[in-house]
Amino acid sequence: MSWDWQVFCTDTLDQTTVAGCFGKGGDITYLDWLLSAWGWTVSVSLLSLALALVLGGLIGTLRTLQGRPWVVRLGNAWVELFRNIPLLVQLFLWYHVLPSFFPSLQRVPGFVLVIFALGLFTSARIAEQVRSGLESLPRGQRYAGMAVGFTTFQTYRYVLLPMGLRIIIPPLTSETMNIFKNSSVAFAVSVAELTMFAMQAQEETSRGVEIYLAVTALYVVSAFAINRVMAFIEKRSRVPGFIAASSAGGH
Amino acid sequence: MKLALDISFYNWDLLSNFVLKGLYFSVMLTVVATIGGVIFGTVLALMRLSGRKWLVVPATIYVNGMRSIPLVMVILWFFLLMPAIIGRPIGAETSAVVTFIAFEAAYFSEIMRAGIQSISRGQVFAGMAMGMTYGQNMKLVILPQAFRNMLPVLLTQTIILFQDTSLVYAIGAYDMLKGFEIAGKNYGRPIEAYLAAAVVYFVMCFALSWAVKRLHRKIAIVR
Numbered sequence: 001m002s003w004d005w006q007v008f009c010t011d012t013l014d015q016t017t018v019a020g021c022f023g024k025g026g027d028i029t030y031l032d033w034l035l036s037a038w039g040w041t042v043s044v045s046l047l048s049l050a051l052a053l054v055l056g057g058l059i060g061t062l063r064t065l066q067g068r069p070w071v072v073r074l075g076n077a078w079v080e081l082f083r084n085i086p087l088l089v090q091l092f093l094w095y096h097v098l099p100s101f102f103p104s105l106q107r108v109p110g111f112v113l114v115i116f117a118l119g120l121f122t123s124a125r126i127a128e129q130v131r132s133g134l135e136s137l138p139r140g141q142r143y144a145g146m147a148v149g150f151t152t153f154q155t156y157r158y159v160l161l162p163m164g165l166r167i168i169i170p171p172l173t174s175e176t177m178n179i180f181k182n183s184s185v186a187f188a189v190s191v192a193e194l195t196m197f198a199m200q201a202q203e204e205t206s207r208g209v210e211i212y213l214a215v216t217a218l219y220v221v222s223a224f225a226i227n228r229v230m231a232f233i234e235k236r237s238r239v240p241g242f243i244a245a246s247s248a249g250g251h
Numbered sequence: 252m253k254l255a256l257d258i259s260f261y262n263w264d265l266l267s268n269f270v271l272k273g274l275y276f277s278v279m280l281t282v283v284a285t286i287g288g289v290i291f292g293t294v295l296a297l298m299r300l301s302g303r304k305w306l307v308v309p310a311t312i313y314v315n316g317m318r319s320i321p322l323v324m325v326i327l328w329f330f331l332l333m334p335a336i337i338g339r340p341i342g343a344e345t346s347a348v349v350t351f352i353a354f355e356a357a358y359f360s361e362i363m364r365a366g367i368q369s370i371s372r373g374q375v376f377a378g379m380a381m382g383m384t385y386g387q388n389m390k391l392v393i394l395p396q397a398f399r400n401m402l403p404v405l406l407t408q409t410i411i412l413f414q415d416t417s418l419v420y421a422i423g424a425y426d427m428l429k430g431f432e433i434a435g436k437n438y439g440r441p442i443e444a445y446l447a448a449a450v451v452y453f454v455m456c457f458a459l460s461w462a463v464k465r466l467h468r469k470i471a472i473v474r
Contacts, residue, residue, distance in 0.1 A: 081453070083460075084414075084453045084456035084457045084460065085453050086415070086417040086428070086452055087414070088417045088418060089428060089448050089449050090449070093445055093446070093449055096441055096442060096445050097442050097445050180321075181319075183321075184322075184324060185323065187323065187421065188420060188421075195323050195327070195421075199327065199421070202327075209332075212324070212327065212331060216320055216324055216328070219319070219324065220319050220320065223319050224319075
């Protein structure tokens, strides 16, 4: 079997090879398309990650509140709901079902709905990690906060969260890499990200192996880059003597 | 907000004509991929723990490679390459089964590796002291304990695997989600169909993870 990397220099409309590989004057080559698809994957992933971190951190924290059983139950319900429905099905709910109940969602572009779906799906998993991180702290930490007269908010802000969030950086690292991988389901609602590019370009050019190799490489590069960023954060924020076991399994 | 669900969409015809066929495939795929994945995963784990470079390196590359690629891309890769390898066209369903075994083996191997490493070294030495060969030691002493310790994690992974079977959507295989989708299109009721799919997946996964939690508690007491 022979390679044909020229396929990336091909114009997407008239299928002619373009010198310099980048399209000119409004025309685009498969290389242009690939890079823009990568941009979509990265932006969908990072925005979902931001949403997931905020929501997951908040809900995970609420689940550890003492003397508020209903808040805890609500947090648990959130986690169970978003963890037990496949991501693809959740995406379809956001894309096909919710807009018919809430017409204002019909004007929202598809990629925003993907961010909501992926962000909320991941928030449940992050909430679970935040909760176990906070619960792994010795009980004395909470009591120490109470003993110096902190309110509940201050106890979390100055005592529990700074330790709890550091502990869960290793499992959070794999979750951030999962977000990049999971963003691939966006193909199902026609967001022009890498997997969508792979499927369409494969069909148009019949050079599936080259296309898939490039896309796979970009996924690996993205995951590796975010892994290095998280490793840097972990190193900078490390507290000696506290390391959380990373969990096996999961996607 | 307007609610206009057509309840009559949920009837026996929906189940028997569309959903059951897909459900059967989803469950079959989950079971086959779990059994195949655990077997190949255990082999991969043993390779990685063997300490022989020519076994460790390929197994490590395989496991880390699989784990850094989105499952959808792996599904697409296998669907693209398998006909070329075996030299004849292959159905989406067959391709999905092979893909899931190969993909899940990487995840199950990490679980089995952690399980094997959780067995104290004294157990290995005890087996050796009894004069057992490597194979006997693994089969009779180490793997049964590792398997038991890791059973809750393995089952949790199986639940994730069941959810992931919905991704065969990418190659158009007929799984449970597809069954609901086709029914929704045929009757012109996509909203009811997707809602029903979400409820069925939720009930199944929630019940399973509840059962795993109970099992975990039972095993935890014994240990």
